[in-house]
Amino acid sequence: MSKQFTLKTPKGTKDWDGKDMVIRQRLFDTITSVFKRHGGVTIDTPVFELREILAGKYGEDSKLIYNLEDQGGEITSLRYDLTVPFARYVAMNNVQQIKRYHIAKVYRRDQPAMTKGRMREFYQCDFDIAGQFDAMIPDAECLSIVVEVLTRLQIPGFTIKLNHRKILDGIFTFCGVPEDKVRTISSAVDKLDKLPWLDVRKEMTEDKGLDGDIADKIGEYVQLKGTVAEMIAKLENDKLMENETAKQGLEDMKTLLPYLEAYNISSSISFDLSLARGLDYYTGLIYEVVTAQSAPPAEGEKKKKKSKSNDDDNSDNVGVGSIAAGGRYDKLVGMFSTKKKGEIPCVGISFGVERLFSIIKSSKIFDDLRPTATQVFVMAFGGGPEWKGFLAERMHVTKMLWDAGIEAEFMYKQKPKPQKQFEAAERSGCPLSVILGQEEYAKGEVKVKVLGQGDQADQGVDVKLEDLTSYVKKTLSTLNVESLNLN
Amino acid sequence: MSKQFTLKTPKGTKDWDGKDMVIRQRLFDTITSVFKRHGGVTIDTPVFELREILAGKYGEDSKLIYNLEDQGGEITSLRYDLTVPFARYVAMNNVQQIKRYHIAKVYRRDQPAMTKGRMREFYQCDFDIAGQFDAMIPDAECLSIVVEVLTRLQIPGFTIKLNHRKILDGIFTFCGVPEDKVRTISSAVDKLDKLPWLDVRKEMTEDKGLDGDIADKIGEYVQLKGTVAEMIAKLENDKLMENETAKQGLEDMKTLLPYLEAYNISSSISFDLSLARGLDYYTGLIYEVVTAQSAPPAEGEKKKKKSKSNDDDNSDNVGVGSIAAGGRYDKLVGMFSTKKKGEIPCVGISFGVERLFSIIKSSKIFDDLRPTATQVFVMAFGGGPEWKGFLAERMHVTKMLWDAGIEAEFMYKQKPKPQKQFEAAERSGCPLSVILGQEEYAKGEVKVKVLGQGDQADQGVDVKLEDLTSYVKKTLSTLNVESLNLN
Numbered sequence: 001m002s003k004q005f006t007l008k009t010p011k012g013t014k015d016w017d018g019k020d021m022v023i024r025q026r027l028f029d030t031i032t033s034v035f036k037r038h039g040g041v042t043i044d045t046p047v048f049e050l051r052e053i054l055a056g057k058y059g060e061d062s063k064l065i066y067n068l069e070d071q072g073g074e075i076t077s078l079r080y081d082l083t084v085p086f087a088r089y090v091a092m093n094n095v096q097q098i099k100r101y102h103i104a105k106v107y108r109r110d111q112p113a114m115t116k117g118r119m120r121e122f123y124q125c126d127f128d129i130a131g132q133f134d135a136m137i138p139d140a141e142c143l144s145i146v147v148e149v150l151t152r153l154q155i156p157g158f159t160i161k162l163n164h165r166k167i168l169d170g171i172f173t174f175c176g177v178p179e180d181k182v183r184t185i186s187s188a189v190d191k192l193d194k195l196p197w198l199d200v201r202k203e204m205t206e207d208k209g210l211d212g213d214i215a216d217k218i219g220e221y222v223q224l225k226g227t228v229a230e231m232i233a234k235l236e237n238d239k240l241m242e243n244e245t246a247k248q249g250l251e252d253m254k255t256l257l258p259y260l261e262a263y264n265i266s267s268s269i270s271f272d273l274s275l276a277r278g279l280d281y282y283t284g285l286i287y288e289v290v291t292a293q294s295a296p297p298a299e300g301e302k303k304k305k306k307s308k309s310n311d312d313d314n315s316d317n318v319g320v321g322s323i324a325a326g327g328r329y330d331k332l333v334g335m336f337s338t339k340k341k342g343e344i345p346c347v348g349i350s351f352g353v354e355r356l357f358s359i360i361k362s363s364k365i366f367d368d369l370r371p372t373a374t375q376v377f378v379m380a381f382g383g384g385p386e387w388k389g390f391l392a393e394r395m396h397v398t399k400m401l402w403d404a405g406i407e408a409e410f411m412y413k414q415k416p417k418p419q420k421q422f423e424a425a426e427r428s429g430c431p432l433s434v435i436l437g438q439e440e441y442a443k444g445e446v447k448v449k450v451l452g453q454g455d456q457a458d459q460g461v462d463v464k465l466e467d468l469t470s471y472v473k474k475t476l477s478t479l480n481v482e483s484l485n486l487n
Numbered sequence: 488m489s490k491q492f493t494l495k496t497p498k499g500t501k502d503w504d505g506k507d508m509v510i511r512q513r514l515f516d517t518i519t520s521v522f523k524r525h526g527g528v529t530i531d532t533p534v535f536e537l538r539e540i541l542a543g544k545y546g547e548d549s550k551l552i553y554n555l556e557d558q559g560g561e562i563t564s565l566r567y568d569l570t571v572p573f574a575r576y577v578a579m580n581n582v583q584q585i586k587r588y589h590i591a592k593v594y595r596r597d598q599p600a601m602t603k604g605r606m607r608e609f610y611q612c613d614f615d616i617a618g619q620f621d622a623m624i625p626d627a628e629c630l631s632i633v634v635e636v637l638t639r640l641q642i643p644g645f646t647i648k649l650n651h652r653k654i655l656d657g658i659f660t661f662c663g664v665p666e667d668k669v670r671t672i673s674s675a676v677d678k679l680d681k682l683p684w685l686d687v688r689k690e691m692t693e694d695k696g697l698d699g700d701i702a703d704k705i706g707e708y709v710q711l712k713g714t715v716a717e718m719i720a721k722l723e724n725d726k727l728m729e730n731e732t733a734k735q736g737l738e739d740m741k742t743l744l745p746y747l748e749a750y751n752i753s754s755s756i757s758f759d760l761s762l763a764r765g766l767d768y769y770t771g772l773i774y775e776v777v778t779a780q781s782a783p784p785a786e787g788e789k790k791k792k793k794s795k796s797n798d799d800d801n802s803d804n805v806g807v808g809s810i811a812a813g814g815r816y817d818k819l820v821g822m823f824s825t826k827k828k829g830e831i832p833c834v835g836i837s838f839g840v841e842r843l844f845s846i847i848k849s850s851k852i853f854d855d856l857r858p859t860a861t862q863v864f865v866m867a868f869g870g871g872p873e874w875k876g877f878l879a880e881r882m883h884v885t886k887m888l889w890d891a892g893i894e895a896e897f898m899y900k901q902k903p904k905p906q907k908q909f910e911a912a913e914r915s916g917c918p919l920s921v922i923l924g925q926e927e928y929a930k931g932e933v934k935v936k937v938l939g940q941g942d943q944a945d946q947g948v949d950v951k952l953e954d955l956t957s958y959v960k961k962t963l964s965t966l967n968v969e970s971l972n973l974n
Contacts (some may be wrong), residue, residue: 006537007579007823010563013533015576017587021529037858037889039896039915042508045593046500046608047534050493067567071596076497078555089502092494100504105534109558121533133899140882145910148889262882336494373523391624395749402524402635409526412620428526 012112012120024368031125034149035101037220042101045085046077057084059280065107078107082126090130091336095130119197128348139285140259142349147265158291160268163275165282175217184208189222190276191473222274228257231271284328293359324351370429377425378410380436381418389415390436404469499599499607510853518612521636522588529588532572535563546767551595565594569613577617578823584618604841613615615835626772627746627838634752644780647755650762652769657733662704671695676709677763704707709761715744718758771815780846811838857916864912865897867923868905877923891956918966
């Protein structure tokens with residue numbers, strides 16, 4: 001019967017189980033409750049889309065898209081993110097305004113680095129606001145959502161790096177970057193979080209053929225960062241403002257500033273001109289959230305690693321990267337629309353679950369969680385050769401508990417030994433046992449006993465069968481046991 | 488900018504949104520809470536598996552598997568169900584015992600029939616018990632879970648059709664079906680829920696070349712059904728019991744009977760010898776749950792439809808089919824194991840979400856649900872040319888509510904008109920408004936007003952800003968508003 005199989009999950013994917021699932025569910029619940037607090041509705045789009053929907057949206061990263069085989073029907077691909085399917089949904093249904101959240105898996109044929117939480121199949125938790133609104137109001141709300149989610153998740157020391165595509169584009173034009181080099185120079189700038197300026201400059205001039213003077217001029221701007229108020233003061237009177245695009249970007253930042261203060265989130269934000277973000281579709285504000293764990297290793301550490309093959313990217317001392325990111329994309333919905341008024345401005349934020357999970361798990365705040373929700377273990381003790389094990393009786397009592405909404409288990413054995421039943425109860429980690437004794441059960445009584453008391457072992461309380469469920473509920477509430485029934 | 492796109496989701500898939508998402512989430516929550524009550528832990532496996540894992544598990548249905556393109560890596564396919572990935576997980580991790588549940592999407596390139604809830608991408612909610620246990624105890628628990636879930640979902644008039652693969656195989660052998668015809672004859676028998684016996688007999692004899700006498704002998708058995716107790720009594724002394732396999736199956740049913748009575752679920756079960764189930768991997772008990780809505784149309788109705796093309800299978804008067812199904816599969820884990828002791832017996836139940844959803848939605852019990860959870864709409868009224876619209880103030884007050892865990896919204900406009908704000912509040916369906924008036928706000932006060940009171944319009948109560956969140960919480964609790972925050 002047995003065959004020689006490669007028993008594994010596909011590269012870059014994994015099974016989630018045990019305590020990890022419980023922690024991750026907590027993560028989803030926390031994020032969902034913040035999204036709902038902001039009036040979000042949720043949608044669920046298919047895991048694959050027509051391939052033409054995804055085409056031309058991801059720049060160089062398009063090569064990472066998973067394609068489905070042509071099996072004589074439509075040509076489809078797995079979704080790469082939740083943003084493009086959202087834009088397709090908005091255009092297709094002619095939605096004029098929506099705040100939607102979506103928590104689901106996305107797929108990228110990237111080089112996996114499992115310990116850092118970089119997977120080929122991974123969850124994103126997205127919140128997006130679509131519609132024509134007064135400037136920067138939805139943008140500020142997305143930034144507030146970042147702070148609210150990460151505060152509730154107790155993520156230590158996070159920073160929102162903020163920039164504006166128009167300011168960045170303005171810098172490139174103003175410094176004299178040729179039109180056809182803007183994207184590639186932009187992607188070089190984006191590496192400033194991992195590389196020193198001189199390395200980035202070298203990439204610009206040697207690899208990408210940019211004039212050294214232009215690079216130096218860019219360098220003066222993209223190394224600037226500070227609070228939003230500081231940066232506005234710095235840029236306001238800079239000659240960069242001769243550039244109309246940059247000026248528009250700065251106006252947005254000025255509009256944004258009082259909103260950040262109203263939400264009391266300014267201190268979490270760093271206006272950082274080096275932030276560029278790879279995706280093609282951003283048109284305004286862009287942001288990326290980092291923590292101490294996001295950072296790459298110190299220079300010395302990195303050099304040591306450099307000789308290692310690219311495939312072996314599982315080293316622990318590489319940062320997990322950004323834990324959330326997003327921005328404004330005003331043209332994406334319009335790309336799906338043939339209508340004149342088809343353009344619906346959008347702004348959104350996406351949380352990376354696997355990375356947040358890595359941080360939360362290492363913080364050990366969830367160490368007390370159990371994977372099951374079991375509260376009661378139902379046992380039977382008896383003796384003598386006639387004793388049949390009380391299986392039907394255990395089933396009957398367990399069913400009473402289930403019907404009352406109480407999580408309960410018993411041993412799947414006709415005649416289990418007392419010791420085996422206690423061991424099974426202990427493994428489940430449940431706090432209470434209900435014990436069916438031969439004589440007591442005949443009188444319509446069972447014993448309820450608190451488990452895990454060690455030497456001060458509870459001797460148990462005799463309870464009438466008809467009072468059992470209410471007695472168990474009362475006892476569980478006084479025990480103050482954390483119910484893992486997350487609903 | 489705009490292009491000519493086919494704006495649609497792939498065939499057999501759809502976007503879920505609005506109220507439907509809220510109803511479906513309720514469905515998941517109810518099912519999950521029952522699964523947890525039975526001590527289930529959850530796992531999450533990748534949406535695609537190595538193709539060789541899925542090979543040889545689904546019989547003729549294998550042609551419905553979605554393959555991913557070979558992009559120079561591994562050969563993979565989308566999962567067809569959650570059972571085979573579960574068995575792969577059990578074998579790969581050498582799990583000896585587990586009760587696991589898994590709620591996730593599966594993929595089948597079937598002929599879609601959207602109105603009946605037959606999709607190419609659809610959710611399954613599975614509960615499975617793996618491990619070596621005393622006979623029929625986990626099987627009985629799976630049947631109890633069916634009753635508990637459907638009772639909590641208020642599904643009217645459901646029946647669990649129950650059969651045993653060994654009895655069915657015994658019937659075929661006993662009646663003289665040649666070994667190589669057993670599977671095809673079995674699949675003909677399975678059609679007895681849709682076709683009269685004479686049509687099935689015709690298929691056996693004319694299409695599949697079975698001897699007419701053998702078909703008639705089969706017909707005597709497979710048209711039998713009744714309660715488990717009745718059927719045991721009927722079969723016990725039948726000459727079919729000369730067949731050892733059938734006898735083993737009946738022994739199982741005898742063991743099962745008192746467990747069904749202990750769980751008080753016998754009345755929901757019909758022991759039906761015509762139930763065969765298509766999948767290859769079942770080895771023992773098999774079951775399928777039907778309701779009034781599962782049934783196909785009456786004969787006359789069906790005939791009228793017959794001339795229509797197979798592609799247009801969206802007619803409303805076709806039954807949704809079974810709403811849950813499952814059985815015992817003792818050999819599946821062993822197929823993934825090279826170890827001698829690699830065989831782990833399993834039994835499970837799978838609920839079809841889309842079909843349950845169709846029934847629940849048509850029952851209209853969730854008609855009062857709102858898609859958002861918004862409880863408070865924050866507005867500002869003012870006048871005079873100097874009035875700036877109190878945007879930052881509205882943001883500040885809304886943020887206070889968010890931080891207190893209260894779902895709140897405001898209008899994304901610098902200077903919104905009062906009327907527009909009330910309309911937006913009404914659209915959101917939220918029960919309370921907080922109104923910022925120019926003079927009151929200067930004194931540190933806002934007005935809290937109950938919405939949707941019609942003629943008996945609440946005049947509102949002045950509340951100090953520092954008391955706002957506690958006042959709002961208190962008011963919401965007295966309003967007894969159903970919070971849709973499903974966590």
